[in-house]
Amino acid sequence: MDLLQQTIGKIEELDQINMKEAETRLDQLVKPPKSLGRLEDIAIQLAGITKNIYPEVNNKKVIVMAADHGVYDEGVSSNPQNVTIIQTPLFPKGLTGVCAISRVSGAGVIAVDIGVKGNLPGDTGVISRKIKHGTDNMAKGPAMTRDEAIKSIEVGIEIANKEIANGVQLLGVGEMGIGNTTASTAILSVLAGVDPVEITGMGAGIGDGGIDHKAKVIDGAIKLNQPDPHDGIDILSKVGGLEIGGMAGVILAAAAKRIPIVVDGYISTAAALIAALIEPKSKEFMITSHVSPEPGAKKASELLGISPLMEMNMRLGEGSGAALVFPILESACSIIKRIATFDEAGMKI
Template sequence: MTNMANEIREIAERILPLDEEAMRAAQARLDSLTKPPGSLGKLEAAAAQAAGVTGEAMPDLSRKAVIVMAGDHGVCEEGVSAFPAEVTPQMVLNFLSGGAAVNVLARHAGADVVCVDVGVNADLSHPRLISRKIRRGTANMARGPAMSREEAIAAIRVGYDVVAELAEAGTRVFATGEMGIGNTTPSAAILIALGGLTPEQAVGRGTGIDDERLLHKQRVVERALAVNGADPADPLDVLAKLGGLEIAGLVGVILGAAAHRSLVVVDGFISSAAALVAARLAPACTPYMLASHLSLEQGHRSMLETIGLSPMIHMDMRLGEGTGAVLAFHFLDAAANIMREMATFESAGVSQG
């Protein structure tokens, strides 16, 4: 266990501060363009952040990928989802065949979809599937730890390694995606444990459960918290006892993106649970994150505020898969195009205020 924990510590130590010189150069470029300073708001902030992340004033952000981590959850035994657990492997095959919402949106954004089986409770085989199964789903967190500390760390390593391989091949921007029926339940538990919220504040409707099942879901989360006694000062303990394999995988994606000086666009509630754990494990990774959208899932706003992130867009979405993050890719493209194509006051002969 000590060696594996040291491995996570070593990953965290690879994450460097943003490049302030590149950010100053990007800001100088933005301020020279034919517009009032700061008038493009979050587009300008994203352009400056991308410069700091990559160390280049005008980086090429055209190579983008959404990494969809997939895993099942033992807590589904408690009836917390409107959909049966069998949907997880079925949807993984849908991703791989290109038929899911994230596939459609990724094609439109010119991004790759990379699907990783880190913990699906089924035997899956497909030429495009990255199979890195740690175990066949988590245990029921309402009755004991969802997984061991070693399994959580191994899943983090899966996400890190996938990013490392893609970054080596030229990918500069990553988005977090996930698939796992029942995964809003562990995400809410993580938010309560690390963010200090109550079940009433953190537990939402997920796939669309009714009022009665929502109350039941809150009680299940309360039971999981009581049974496991996760230590909020130890994010790995919280992740192992209350999390999911795909959530742990996304922690690795976020840490890996930061370690490889790549921007990571965070999707909705489940992805933000991973972002919260990653931020607690390695605070230096937070400046590498860009929050894509505000999910309708209860607790997401508080999750982002706890991390210190502000969403770019508000679309009333709650699908997951990485859909909101992929939509935000268009805004990154817009920011990059502004930097490269917009005239300066000098080049356009426009008087500067």
């Protein structure tokens, strides 16, 4: 808990002076005012995050948190749960979707076993920070204890802090785990105050009972565990996931260290909502990459209050969307630095 509190205490507001200077320069560039749209907005945000109107985001990493979910036992997914333990070692080998995209965007990928059910071999290259072998079944009781929820957040903080200390300038969050749309939908249902049936989708594959059964499981878990909608840690512990806590920790650490953090899709947005509830100022450091076709994704983005950069009909997870938009952030840095102003070009307007 000490690490979490210390991290929260370091999160400040965006730097308004540098944001104003960045906006002024952008308005003076040899182009029609605001003609680069959201690229200009991102450049201003990055100036506020980094306290530098010429920010650099060349050193990029996606942190992928891997964990399993006890609620899988309720038949909410058609995929075998051992997919998690089979696929997680593929990240260090560069053989997953986010790895393929990161190869193009020039980003590194780090995989963390924060709660995979079963033991990975010791030589996989996956960072082992396992808290437990998946969450408990939230349909029978809390997914984890409050202490375990805090620990999951602090694991994310520790991993992010290490990467930032090694020079990372831009972070993205992603996840791996069967059953995590169930936990994410439960989190969103609690925070938005909506019936799970309105926001429950297929996920990576729906179980035999269909969407109605999945929604009923989520609704039952919420009614059984009674998570406090004003307490992010309570929600995480009652109906969340270890990988969701880990991603929330990465987000909070990035905000505390003034590093831009790119949120992936639906599950990552659930983690961002938890982080924002724990410390609202952390939202200012977030950039959301894309909106998933999951029914709850649009609601999650609206609740977070940050408009995603893309709509690509992607639902892979893993941080794939974050890796895909990294070049957009680099472009935002480039325009403010490399486009001449009218004065620099010797033009009078």
